[in-house]
Amino acid sequence: MIIKTKRFVLRPYKKSDKADLIKNINDKDIARFMSKVPHPYRHKDADIFLKKALNKKRKDGGSNLAIEIDGELVGGCKVHRDGHQAEIGYWLAKKHWGKGIATEVAKELAKYGFGKMKLKRLTAKVFLPNKASARVLEKNGFKLEGILKKDLAKGGKYYDVYLFARVK
């Protein structure tokens, strides 16, 4: 699946994304709110992720997608289907923060999830201090459903998260 807007392209990952991926995701302010992103982010982390992302292209289009701006991979997003629902997620290189891009990415994911993928429920899990991500979801009509205790594990610790959801 490929989604093009005026400001970015959402598209499947490519092997050649490795350098941009490492350059842009290797940031402690990104890793701290992503349960599966280590910091520092090494070559082997990119290799493992890209191998998985490249193998996981699904027929229904739901999967991991790169966020590309001006030919550069500057972020990632996902719609992981589980029956009639899917969990969404996203990250963006710091140089592009604060311009409404993640809000637009989430809008496109919701449009695709409720449209082509015919989903009935989209969810997102947010570390409690992650105000920017909570705001991105609120701006897209996601509602706070509650707090999941010790739901995400990172670096040997367990974190409570907000569960956001939007239903159709």
Ligand SMILES: CC(C)(COP(=O)(O)OP(=O)(O)OC[C@H]1O[C@@H](n2cnc3c(N)ncnc32)[C@H](O)[C@@H]1OP(=O)(O)O)[C@@H](O)C(=O)NCCC(=O)NCCS
């Ligand atoms: C979360 C993230 C994707 C947001 O990207 P972005 O493109 O800067 O987001 P947007 O510009 O679309 O929207 C951010 C909103 O949060 C608000 N915001 C940002 N920091 C905030 C803070 N500390 N407190 C309160 N609101 C904040 C912004 O003002 C904006 O809301 P507004 O439009 O009402 O002013 C980006 O910060 C990121 O990649 N973070 C690290 C990874 C991550 O947390 N991913 C999400 C995991 S659930």
